[in-house]
Amino acid sequence: MTALDLGLPTIGGLDGVPTTTDKQTAKDFTSDQEVRWCPGCGDYAVLAAVRQFLPTLGIRRENTVFVSGIGCSSRFPYYLNTYGMHSIHGRAPTIATGLAVTRPDLSVWVVTGDGDALSIGGNHLIHALRRNVNLKILLFNNRIYGLTKGQYSPTSEEGKITKSTPFGSIDHPFNPISLALGAEATFVGRALDSDRKGLTAVLGAAAAHRGSALVEIFQDCPIFNDGSFDVLRKGDDADTRVIDVRHGEPIRFGTEGAYAVVRDGFGLRVAKTDEVDEADIVVHDQADLNLAFALSRLSDQDLTHTVTGIFRDVARTTYDDATRAQVNHERETRTPDLQALLNGRDTWAVVG
Amino acid sequence: MTALDLGLPTIGGLDGVPTTTDKQTAKDFTSDQEVRWCPGCGDYAVLAAVRQFLPTLGIRRENTVFVSGIGCSSRFPYYLNTYGMHSIHGRAPTIATGLAVTRPDLSVWVVTGDGDALSIGGNHLIHALRRNVNLKILLFNNRIYGLTKGQYSPTSEEGKITKSTPFGSIDHPFNPISLALGAEATFVGRALDSDRKGLTAVLGAAAAHRGSALVEIFQDCPIFNDGSFDVLRKGDDADTRVIDVRHGEPIRFGTEGAYAVVRDGFGLRVAKTDEVDEADIVVHDQADLNLAFALSRLSDQDLTHTVTGIFRDVARTTYDDATRAQVNHERETRTPDLQALLNGRDTWAVVG
């Protein structure tokens, strides 16, 4: 027996999912459950964006499934009128994997938090990414444990004073983008909760991507980590902090593109556009893993420079397609004969 | 209360561990337990190297602890006459963390396999790396589950036929070096089981490093994955496959340095030394994360080009030092008064 060669996926993330021509609206995707987040929570903005985004995919609502873990963010599925499961802490990727592998006709989304995905669930996340299961993983990163009332998380800054770190956290945080890239992720993107347009663009690309897509969403928790991303939203230098990258385009940002990203050894640095040669400005290539990694390290996680958009988007055979191909190949080439299986090769008859 | 600033570690990995001037030999580090691996198993070579290496550290044997998970490789601690724990599958880093945090006078080593560390134990591994706990993690990578008799592992090649993949594995493997780098590791090295010299050098640097050190050891399992690293050991082109890097030196390899590593966009490629400019040959810098990452991606994991040596070695405050600093600071600045604690602020007396 030899492995089937599946080649690279030439189909999109939604191929195989039944479509509809019915007009669907955000309201159709809104369930009857009361939304139970705190006033001002960034989750509201994401929910609104997703409700508006889903109908644009043109797939049937009943073929959409949201699976979540535990956390404030993980309540998300309740608020969408699709199929959904609010599972247990950190395990959503495992459940979604079983579902995606057996049901190619579903669009499967995972909603998770920084604690859910990166603390207790870190292993399932990296394995889902390396396997490239056709899942879209929305990681709501508020850099705090919201639901358990404010302990630091694996993305919290060092020195952070929280309920469990009255003297300041001493954990060096994960960089979720670097981690995903190191874990063989084929799609990695990032957006801000409040940036409806940017978020929708990344979600759209994730949906179109066949394979695992990790979308990190910076999300504000006004109760336990208020304004943690405010430097990216308001203040004088907000626009010099956010670097939105686009495949094939030179990386420029700030008012009128006043700043640019240029190469610095094997890494990158930020420069004033008018102080560098046009040719030295890095052109984003979402297929270049080393570039994506360097982008993720452009600055410390202090948000001095924060890349948004799509870091990486490459095609690689998905685990679920490959599994189904093996199963289907066997089903097509062998007629299952249960009696023959049970008999095996060596039987004998007892005549009684 | 504010966070204590610990600064960067200026001490080595073994500082604080009691030393001895007694002459210690490999035999002193050999326990009375019969070694129970298969004939020809690569674990023997590593064990011999470690037994010879440990006495050179000059620390007391009784202050050395090996903690392992489950797997053939995880039997390692039984064979060393130090303190040791053969724990449960995948959890050794957690146990070692508790030990290292509470006992700065111990040199704590973790022995683990590709299944133990990267499959069930993946989360603990990446968290230990990001926290930078002062642990030395020896990952015996034989690209197979040995102890359970030959299923593929998270480092097995795609298409591999094993007991659980009669039609060939379809899991895209982890690259342990990339994963560790993405997880904020401060020390990452690699060696071949049979290369006593190279292995000892990496172990020495790991021991000297203050913080988590991940050492991937390519290890042969003659029973279930025979000769998996043979292309790196024998055959015509073995020496064109192994690229041993050394900090501060240009990366050249092959007979008489016939080959070199040069930059290729944000990544690297291999070139004939005499076909490139001397100046274009990359000089290894173990502090350059982007370079280390690029080195880990020099070729696919098909061993076409396999970097050994130390990918990365940088100083960062360790979790255990920082934790102890907080505790010690409090112990030094406050006298613990249990009665005062129990009383709290508001008591009242009942006179009876």
Place this chain on the structure above:
Amino acid sequence: MTTTDTAVDQPEVVQKDRVVIRFAGDSGDGMQLTGDRFTSETAAFGNDLSTLPNFPAEIRAPAGTLPGVSSFQLHFANYDILTPGDRPDVLVAMNPAALKANIADLPAGGVLIVNTDEFTKRNLTKVGYAANPLEDESLEQYQVHEVAMATLTMGALAETGLSKKDAERAKNMFALGLLSWMYHRPSEGTERFLREKFARRPDLAEANILAFRAGHAYGETTEAFAVTYEVKPAPLPAGTYRQITGNTALAYGIVAAGQTTGLPVFLGSYPITPASDILHELSKHKSFNVTTFQAEDEISGIGSALGASFGGALGVTTTSGPGVALKSETIGLAVALELPLLIIDVQRGGPSTGLPTKTEQADLLQAMFGRNGEAPVPVVAPQSPGDCFDAALEAVRIAVTYRTPVLLLSDGSLANGSEPWKVPDATTLAPVDPNFATEPNAPDGSGEFWPYLRDDDTLARPWAVPGTKGLEHRIGGLEKADGRGSISYDPANHDRMVRLRAAKIDGITVPDIEVDDPSGDADLLVIGWGSTYGPIGAGARRVRALGHKVATAHLRHLNPMPANLGEVLGRYDKVLVPEMNLGQLVMLLRAKYLVDAQSYTNVTGLPFKAEELQDLFLSYLSGVHA
């Protein structure tokens, strides 16, 4: 600090033995804080008390909705009481949702204080009130007091320059002030508390104090309230008292255990409701050589604690039921390693995620049996918030003496509930000797160290920590040869080791169970464990007050059980076991002692009510249950 009544001359003062007050409002209304403060005042005044916080699993559900209602009930009395009370005498309802969710519990004639400002059309509709209940007859049976608390608060703060929103948010302090006046509570504590809480925002501190005083003054000056009430201090046993919650008491117990054993404490934990506060509390007390590690998950929490134990620290891990499930494989390892380890399970409603903020006792059998193989573990349970302190010390005594993981089963009602606690004298806490191994011990005189050679008496193995010269050894989860501790697949050795591990746990010395049987000749024995102590005791008091006989006993030790338990059970015609599960202890008792113990269960996420148990006991006494 001794406090005396500060009440001034006022309307008629009615003396009461006991009062139950419930504050109810929106999650954002600060009801837990209000309740806490009233409790502190009450404690400082010298009443006995018991509290029951009750809040949703969400941090803050949408304002004004039923799922968003948060409440705090306080029972206080001039004698020693046992429960937070079945039903409120006074209900404070800050909005229509709070009224709707709680009014059914208020008995006819009860006092209802309503914040009228929130009774808008919109808010009423939100919770399904077709008409304003303040305007129809639906509340006729209660003593209703309508108070425009928000308006009055904003009025009082008009001069402060505070934003309307900030001012309005102080209305809970207005309510507190009003109630403090009604019940003659002291107020210095609250004012001091507010100053400290808002140390960085002195304007807010002053505003809250103003609101508090305004509430007090409102009571004093309006004539709406014809009476105030006085509940005299309770004649508790002499001593120094403070108010304490179960989680705080557990944390203190752990700190104290570090002192009594002389060991550094290492807590490896992953946050989970309702156990997180133990982590929070312990993380403050580093000066006691307490290290806390917020792990990446529960498995790492217990793994790191076990590693610390291996290194000679007192390893502790805290969690709730789902976390225990995750830790179960590692608990098995700890059983095999025979190392001290304290595992705290603050039980909550299950199965699965269940009811995270509610209470339950349904993890007993998980604690007993939730591991592969024969892996016996001692189990202890505290019976009241303050008792959590003693239970922690007792669990540590067993863990260290017998070199074993120990499970301590608290629950949500103990964790968050509070009571006056007679503060122990720290100098009298019994020391526990960790008795580390320092010498080779091989009985064959070989000078080797045998890590599994047992103490004749306790069957405990030596605890030899890394760094001890000459005792280098390796341990693990595979079966070990009796004595030597090396790997052994020998059949007879395995059988012996399985039985030795069981015998060690069965042989743990635990105190006899004490029976409370005032008449000495009751026919019915009611036996419980954990947080049902209060309600069972209260129920028993009531039926005794009615002239009936009932005996009660409460188990601190679930495994091993007290040596005299079989004899005690055998003494009674009927044995009844009330539990907040489907009958877990009763199963153990029936199996072990073959007594026809009867089970009474209620799994609502709330503690038993004294009345409910009174009725139950009466029905047993009257022979309804033969």
Place this chain on the structure above:
Amino acid sequence: MTTTDTAVDQPEVVQKDRVVIRFAGDSGDGMQLTGDRFTSETAAFGNDLSTLPNFPAEIRAPAGTLPGVSSFQLHFANYDILTPGDRPDVLVAMNPAALKANIADLPAGGVLIVNTDEFTKRNLTKVGYAANPLEDESLEQYQVHEVAMATLTMGALAETGLSKKDAERAKNMFALGLLSWMYHRPSEGTERFLREKFARRPDLAEANILAFRAGHAYGETTEAFAVTYEVKPAPLPAGTYRQITGNTALAYGIVAAGQTTGLPVFLGSYPITPASDILHELSKHKSFNVTTFQAEDEISGIGSALGASFGGALGVTTTSGPGVALKSETIGLAVALELPLLIIDVQRGGPSTGLPTKTEQADLLQAMFGRNGEAPVPVVAPQSPGDCFDAALEAVRIAVTYRTPVLLLSDGSLANGSEPWKVPDATTLAPVDPNFATEPNAPDGSGEFWPYLRDDDTLARPWAVPGTKGLEHRIGGLEKADGRGSISYDPANHDRMVRLRAAKIDGITVPDIEVDDPSGDADLLVIGWGSTYGPIGAGARRVRALGHKVATAHLRHLNPMPANLGEVLGRYDKVLVPEMNLGQLVMLLRAKYLVDAQSYTNVTGLPFKAEELQDLFLSYLSGVHA
């Protein structure tokens, strides 16, 4: 295929009813393969048989050492037998370690066949033989046959051009040939097997066949063996038979369940001894629409299976005890979700890593209670290797009909042991209707879908799979409102849901337990579960043969228990429960039925011996145990 005896004219042929042979050698000597082949030959010949492989946890411990000894015991007979035999009649010892480790089990007068080539000074010293036992009197009491198997094999293969090492390695086939001759076993099967096994190395295939034939010829031509033995085929019930191990039967049961339910099968699993072979077997059968997923750990194994179930597949996960511990939180979620899920625990020696390759029954209470909260799960257990097939089908019937996770408890001895299995007629397997929901079901006619509206009869909830229009719904681990299934923190609802979940499991229809009480008036009932079926039955036969009366009964369903069980237990004066644990079933029986059932336990990692149970039963019958 019917086979007949192929034995040729030979020395005296002794007829025997039954024989027990044990092959023992180094881990590298191929004893498991030798045993397997002898078993296949024996099965093909038509004897009843039962096997017990026994090997170390290491893949290959150092050659020639005691921990490296691997053995395979086979019991075969001309009547239906129940166990792999207490003691061998014939012991084949390939080296001194094998002799030393096994000789104590050989009764006086037993046949001992020794490979003398390995009895070198060095090898003898390695295992602590001061003198060569073949040369002193220590083996006097046995019929010893000294055969230089390696030498003879290498001689026979001299011409093949094979390396000495390769030639020597074929000595196990020599031993097999010799034994096959002694017991008149057919040999075509083995020769065909070797040709297939070494398809890619025809030289090795021929060499092994040559060695096999040489062993056969050695028996025929030397005069060392005075007798050969014949064991006639057993008169089993008419039908087509094959030999099968428990793990294979479980895998087939799962494949068959996919067919009977019409569901795709999804196995999410993480390798672990002794369960891995189920994963291996199922991964071959993709043509039956079986998908296997080797997950990153046990939690992912069950999580993925549960996800597949949510999507309408038959989710299955396989593991051993430590894996169940890790899965326990997710099992709780499955209980809350009320989705079909099959969880297979192939029990091994515990606690912790324990004795991974040995057998035990100590996970029953973990299966029952190893989760937070009240989370009842049906538990079924097979009683013999072949019965694993039926048990899997029964577990799936319950899972699908009642929408519940089901735990199936096999064990190491069933998993690797084998027996003749009457192959079922695939067309007669009972279909199970997954009965997917297709329509909204709200009783209020609103056209909504209520995911927790229960079937009146089974209390099962609807299984509505994604893709079904109009039934979109969300489920999770928080408590759900009865019927509607939305999140509910309502106290009364929680109590109701806890009881409904329990009632659903308690109400599962399971067949009555059957009692085997030939005389109809025995005083002693012996009741067991799982793999003790064979030894209990064998023990009972022996005491009946001695003229005593004993009744036996065996539980397939541990939860819920059969409806008639209480009545059955009540019928007997004495109830005895032998278990390979410290008394887990007996605890459940005593608690539930309040019968003074007595426990007999043995936790050696090996199955009970028939003799041991015979003695036990006799001691009970004689009143030693009152």
